[in-house]
Amino acid sequence: MSTIYGFYGGSHSPSTSFIKDGEIICCIEEERITRKKAGDNFDCVAELSSREVEKISGIPIKDADYRVFVEPVTEAFANRLTDFNYDRVSHHDAHCYGAYFTSGMEGKALSISYDGGGDKSVMKVYLCENGKMTLAYSYDMCSTGSLSHLWAFSVSTIKGYDHEGESIWKMCKDEGKLMGMAPDGEYDENFYRILKSLIDYKDLRFFPIDTGNKTRFVVETMHRLGWFRDNKSIEKFSFNLQKITEDLMLNFLNDLHIRFPEYTKLCFSGGLFANVKLNQKINQLPWVEEIYIIPAMGDEGLSLGACIMKAHQLGEINKPFKLKNVFFGKKYTNKQIIEASERYHVQYEKYNPKEIAKLLNDGEIIGWFQHGFEYGPRALGARSILVRPTDYETHRKLNTRLKRHDSMPFAPIVMEEFFEDIFNENKSKYTSEFMTLCFQTKDEWIEKIPAVIQKSDKTARPQLVKKDNNPLFWEILNEYHKISGIPVLLNTSFNTHNEPIIDNPDHAFPKLMDGTLDKLIIGEYVFSSRK
Amino acid sequence: MFFQVGNEKILIDFNDGITVRVGGPDLTYFIECVEYRNGDHEPVMLESFHVTSNCDWPYKEFRVPIEFYMDFELKIYKFDPIYGLKLIFNHRYNDYDQVVRFVIDTKNREDAELWLKKVKEYKRKNYCKIQIFSEFEDMDSESDTRYQTRDITPYKTYRIGRFPKNSNDWKTIDPRKEGMIWYGYWKTIWSYQHPRLWKNLSSEEIANDILGL
Numbered sequence: 225m226s227t228i229y230g231f232y233g234g235s236h237s238p239s240t241s242f243i244k245d246g247e248i249i250c251c252i253e254e255e256r257i258t259r260k261k262a263g264d265n266f267d268c269v270a271e272l273s274s275r276e277v278e279k280i281s282g283i284p285i286k287d288a289d290y291r292v293f294v295e296p297v298t299e300a301f302a303n304r305l306t307d308f309n310y311d312r313v314s315h316h317d318a319h320c321y322g323a324y325f326t327s328g329m330e331g332k333a334l335s336i337s338y339d340g341g342g343d344k345s346v347m348k349v350y351l352c353e354n355g356k357m358t359l360a361y362s363y364d365m366c367s368t369g370s371l372s373h374l375w376a377f378s379v380s381t382i383k384g385y386d387h388e389g390e391s392i393w394k395m396c397k398d399e400g401k402l403m404g405m406a407p408d409g410e411y412d413e414n415f416y417r418i419l420k421s422l423i424d425y426k427d428l429r430f431f432p433i434d435t436g437n438k439t440r441f442v443v444e445t446m447h448r449l450g451w452f453r454d455n456k457s458i459e460k461f462s463f464n465l466q467k468i469t470e471d472l473m474l475n476f477l478n479d480l481h482i483r484f485p486e487y488t489k490l491c492f493s494g495g496l497f498a499n500v501k502l503n504q505k506i507n508q509l510p511w512v513e514e515i516y517i518i519p520a521m522g523d524e525g526l527s528l529g530a531c532i533m534k535a536h537q538l539g540e541i542n543k544p545f546k547l548k549n550v551f552f553g554k555k556y557t558n559k560q561i562i563e564a565s566e567r568y569h570v571q572y573e574k575y576n577p578k579e580i581a582k583l584l585n586d587g588e589i590i591g592w593f594q595h596g597f598e599y600g601p602r603a604l605g606a607r608s609i610l611v612r613p614t615d616y617e618t619h620r621k622l623n624t625r626l627k628r629h630d631s632m633p634f635a636p637i638v639m640e641e642f643f644e645d646i647f648n649e650n651k652s653k654y655t656s657e658f659m660t661l662c663f664q665t666k667d668e669w670i671e672k673i674p675a676v677i678q679k680s681d682k683t684a685r686p687q688l689v690k691k692d693n694n695p696l697f698w699e700i701l702n703e704y705h706k707i708s709g710i711p712v713l714l715n716t717s718f719n720t721h722n723e724p725i726i727d728n729p730d731h732a733f734p735k736l737m738d739g740t741l742d743k744l745i746i747g748e749y750v751f752s753s754r755k
Numbered sequence: 756m757f758f759q760v761g762n763e764k765i766l767i768d769f770n771d772g773i774t775v776r777v778g779g780p781d782l783t784y785f786i787e788c789v790e791y792r793n794g795d796h797e798p799v800m801l802e803s804f805h806v807t808s809n810c811d812w813p814y815k816e817f818r819v820p821i822e823f824y825m826d827f828e829l830k831i832y833k834f835d836p837i838y839g840l841k842l843i844f845n846h847r848y849n850d851y852d853q854v855v856r857f858v859i860d861t862k863n864r865e866d867a868e869l870w871l872k873k874v875k876e877y878k879r880k881n882y883c884k885i886q887i888f889s890e891f892e893d894m895d896s897e898s899d900t901r902y903q904t905r906d907i908t909p910y911k912t913y914r915i916g917r918f919p920k921n922s923n924d925w926k927t928i929d930p931r932k933e934g935m936i937w938y939g940y941w942k943t944i945w946s947y948q949h950p951r952l953w954k955n956l957s958s959e960e961i962a963n964d965i966l967g968l
Contacts, residue, residue: 344941366800366941414837421839434787437803438832438840441785444805445834448782 226289226538229277230530231305233269234296234315234342236396237262237523239599240273241552242281242288243531246540250280251552251599253524255724262396262524269301270527276554290538292530294318295343313530315342315523316362319493320350321536322529324357327491327516328546328654334360334480334487339494340372340395340436341365342523347494351484355536355543360484366433369423371469372496373436375399378465381443382452396495396522402462403499404632405455407680409463416464418442425472428479469496470505481511488513493529495522497660498601500685504662507652514651519550519658520600528599546654548693551606553597556729561746564729568737572749580750581703583743584612584713589625591718591744593732594696597725602659603717604687605637605697607725607732609741611675611714612704618675618714625740627721635659635685636676639701639711643688645669646712657694659687673712687715756910760844765831767846770856770912772820772947775829778808785832785840786817790825790942798828802939820947821938822914824967850883853910854902859889860916866958867891870915873962880968883910915965918948 225245232239238254255262257272278285285291291310293302302310319337327333335350335357347363347370376395379402383392393401422442423435432438452458477490488511497503497517507515518525535541556564565572584590592608603609609626611618613636622634644650647663655661662683665673670682677684691698705711717725718732720740726732729746736744736753744751758765763779777784785805789798802819819827828847835841857874859867871887871894878885884899886909895903920927924946926936934952935943945952953961962968 364799366939367797417837418839421841433789433798434800434803437787437805438785441783441805441832442834442840445783449836 225540226535227281227283228290228292228531228534229274229285229288230292230294230318230527230534231270231274231297231302232294232318232523232526232530233271233298233301234294234523234526238268238270238273239520239524239527240270240277241527241531242277242283243528243535244281244283246535248528248531248547248552250277250596251520251528251550252276252554253520253599253724255524256553256597256727259724259727261722261724262522269298271301274305280554290534292534294526294530311534313533314345315526316345316348316494318526318529318533319518320348320529321357321533322520322525323491323493323516323518324350324352325355325532325536325541325544326518326528326547327489327544329489329491329514329516329544330354331489332487333489333491333544334484335491335493337492337494338370338372338496339523340370340376342526346370346372349480351487352491352544361428363430369425369430369432369435371423371430371435371472372494374419374423374439374469375402375465375496375499377436377439378402378443378461381440381447382458382461384447399495399498400632402458403466403501405459405462406466406501407463407678407683409456409459409461411467412460412464415461416468418446419464419468423468423472425475428476428483430472430476466499466501469499470502473502474505474509477506477509485511489516490514491516491518493518493521493525497521500660500662501683503655503660504664504683507649507661512651514654515661516652516655517658517660518600519547519598519602519604519660521660522601524600547658549595550599550604550658551595551597552599553606554727555596556747558747558749561729561749564733565746565749565751567730568733569754570733570736570744570751571754572751575745575748575750577699577703580700580743580745581707584610584700584704585707587612587615588742589622589740591732591735591741591746592700593718593726593729593744593746597727600658602687603715603725604658605689605694605715607718607727608715609718610637610700611716612708612710613673613676613712613714614708614710616674622714622716626716626719633678633684634676634714634716635687636673636712637687637689637697637701637715639698639705640688640690642705642711643686646673647684647686653688656686656688657690659685661685672710675714676712758844758846763831763833763843765844767829768908769848770909772818772822773827773829775806775817775831776815777806777831779833781808781833783807783834784843785834787830787832788817788819788827788939789830790827792826799942800939801825801827801942819939821944822912822948823950823965824913826967848911850881850910853883854886854899854907855881855883856886856888856909856912858912858914858916859887859894860914860918862890864891867894869958870962871897873915873959873966873968876968877966913965914948915962916948917953917961918946920946
């Protein structure tokens with residue numbers, strides 16, 4: 225049995241992961257340590273995260289049995305960490321292996337990765353069965369169109385540039401903002417036709433080539449000509465961008481299904497599948513039995529994929545397994561928490577879920593800090609902010625407190641036992657433990673939980689909470705349910721505008737002190753600011 | 756070469772890499788250079804960006820500095836408010852019946868003779884009119900009649916020789932690629948004059964590389 229380090233340090237979203245004897249021990253994204261979001265920090269490597277993982281694992285990188293780097297990687301970075309003794313794996317192989325082996329899928333499945341390009345590909349498709357993976361298609365970056373590039377370059381040009389020439393919205397960071405505006409837009413034949421001149425699909429091929437630069441030219445020109453002067457026009461563009469993404473991707477998947485009809489389970493990876501609306505449409509395809517999106521679906525997930533590939537090659541991971549959670553980041557002891565609290569004007573008491581449920585029901589905003597921090601873009605119960613979901617006004621109130629300007633609706637966490645009562649589809653529940661998929665809300669619940677429902681299309685991006693996998697989160701939900709009759713809370717990531725999700729107690733306490741939060745739960749304690 | 760397409764005036768030149776300029780009523784035009792590798796019908800991306808037509812900023816011209824032979828195609832697009840990205844002009848490299856200049860850059864007679872043979876081989880393959888400039892007068896006279904003059908702007912100029920990397924070869928990537936240059940979308944070359952490092956190649960291989968033989 226082996227110790228394996230995985231590293232990704234390409235153009236954005238670097239991370240480091242560590243697996244021991246086939247078990248995931250630790251995965252850390254660089255942005256959590258540098259405190260700069262991936263889209264603000266291109267060309268950085270996994271320098272700091274590798275040191276953190278070393279501390280947590282207790283095994284120096286050079287003493288590990290294997291070190292695996294995901295392409296593209298600079299030799300200088302790899303050599304600095306490893307003394308020249310390391311493996312390299314392909315970008316999209318790491319994506320596909322990571323997704324399939326954490327999918328828990330039995331029998332036949334397709335593992336599909338799609339992003340703006342890594343290594344030389346934008347996309348790979350693997351046929352998977354009982355732990356065996358066979359490459360079916362690989363799409364070369366220089367001869368294929370890319371939906372991810374369509375998004376990345378739309379985002380980075382639609383709002384124009386600041387006085388220093390920097391994009392107002394950034395690729396690899398603000399795609400969610402654009403996607404969040406789509407439901408408020410409408411179909412526009414002209415917008416759709418313009419987007420179709422940038423990317424189209426036929427016979428398992430996306431074309432024309434070079435979607436990125438073409439998109440930049442077209443959207444930049446539209447911006448310059450004043451097509452995006454108001455939010456309404458951006459919403460309309462976003463709607464059509466989302467529509468063409470769904471139309472082409474569903475056509476592609478339907479064509480794949482014709483070729484491989486026995487493969488009805490799909491696992492996905494790559495930045496494109498951060499698009500929860502697209503994932504919803506895929507989940508609704510009648511022939512699809514189940515979909516799974518790896519929680520760290522973007523390039524931040526590659527370091528884990530690299531570890532899994534190596535462990536599979538060594539025979540230490542042979543079959544797909546299910547993740548119980550993604551709390552693979554840094555943890556803090558009670559002693560560290562109390563020591564940190566002494567640096568702030570706070571008081572604390574023992575955590576009592578009944579009391580907190582009451583405060584939530586009274587409308588208080590509660591910071592939630594438990595376990596090691598999450599791996600991937602979503603706050604799933606380690607670094608979250610919780611609020612009752614019952615008020616229309618919550619969106620404005622929370623955005624004000626968190627200094628955010630997002631139009632994206634906030635997401636609900638839902639007790640597993642009530643999931644099917646609230647949402648229409650009942651497929652792909654495992655992936656919804658990681659908030660990677662939208663669901664249609666049942667009519668009777670729309671008015672009860674308005675703060676977590678998209679106003680225009682009545683969808684939500686729920687996190688299904690299981691008692692066994694996430695007991696603390698389940699417990700607070702349960703207590704709130706007892707008081708309110710609602711087995712749902714609003715969960716948003718513990719960060720303010722433009723910063724990554726927090727890491728340590730010293731990132732959390734200031735949010736209590738500046739009035740962002742009413743109460744802060746860290747480990748076994750509830751902190752409040754001293755009057 | 757000058758082309759007029761509607762209101763757009765297009766100037767292309769292949770004598771020092773690939774250069775394109777566009778003038779017209781729009782502020783910007785999008786130019787793309789794709790390559791057909793190994794006889795493939797499907798092109799691969801080589802380079803693209805948009806150029807400014809009526810001022811010098813940010814890009815007054817489109818340029819691919821690669822000088823050696825490639826089967827490439829240039830495409831020029833404009834933004835059309837109805838159709839989006841609209842192709843207004845394309846030109847695939849084709850020197851059939853065109854004047855092509857070959858600069859044989861060596862003082863070594865033996866090399867020059869071998870490279871002249873390669874030039875003739877290129878002519879037989881592509882049916883172009885050749886114009887030769889070398890250190891040896893008798894070789895220059897092998898040019899097709901009427902074309903032995905510098906007054907003519909040729910369709911394309913090839914320089915055959917052993918050229919060091921120059922300061923323009925700025926995209927040299929990390930040492931694992933052994934000094935190769937990453938160009939556009941993943942095309943790796945040794946320099947803008949040589950697809951491969953010439954030091955370990957024969958004279959014949961060097962000419963074959965440069966002329967795509």
